[in-house]
Amino acid sequence: MTRWLPILLLAPLFAAVAAQGQPTRAEGSTLQNPALPDGDGRTTFLRVCSSCHAPEIVTHQRLNHAGWEDLVYMMADQGAVATDGELDQIIEYLSRSFPDEGNPSA
Numbered sequence: 411m412t413r414w415l416p417i418l419l420l421a422p423l424f425a426a427v428a429a430q431g432q433p434t435r436a437e438g439s440t441l442q443n444p445a446l447p448d449g450d451g452r453t454t455f456l457r458v459c460s461s462c463h464a465p466e467i468v469t470h471q472r473l474n475h476a477g478w479e480d481l482v483y484m485m486a487d488q489g490a491v492a493t494d495g496e497l498d499q500i501i502e503y504l505s506r507s508f509p510d511e512g513n514p515s516a
């Protein structure tokens with residue numbers, strides 16, 4: 411019986427930590443965000459780019475394709491975790507959704 415005591419004491423703790431992890435997932439609130447247009451890459455963008463800062467600091471930017479490409483690779487250098495394919499998906503999504511329309515060279 412005494413062998414099991416530590417496990418019995420720890421089990422509720424693990425359960426509490428696991429339960430707490432869930433509502434704080436980015437998908438919960440930000441997936442409803444109307445400022446984020448639908449499209450391929452939206453979910454990937456939210457998963458990869460909202461772990462360090464709010465997605466809003468990204469979606470306030472307006473950049474051309476090259477600009478988004480630079481920025482996404484810069485964030486990958488900062489530690490954003492994604493495959494090359496996912497980074498491409500994010501670049502396409504951002505340059506489609508938040509283009510720099512005022513810039514004729516875009």
Ligand code: HEC
Binds near residue numbers: 467471
């Ligand atoms: C590992 C953490 C991390 C992840 C993941 C991350 N970023 Fe960042 N991001 C940062 C930090 C740190 C800054 C502030 C850097 C600075 O201003 O020098 C920042 C700043 C920014 C800014 C503001 C730049 C400016 O000019 O003020 C944008 C836009 C941005 N990130 C976009 C993205 C995008 C897009 C992704 C997903 C591909 C992403 N971030 C993922 C860490 C991260």
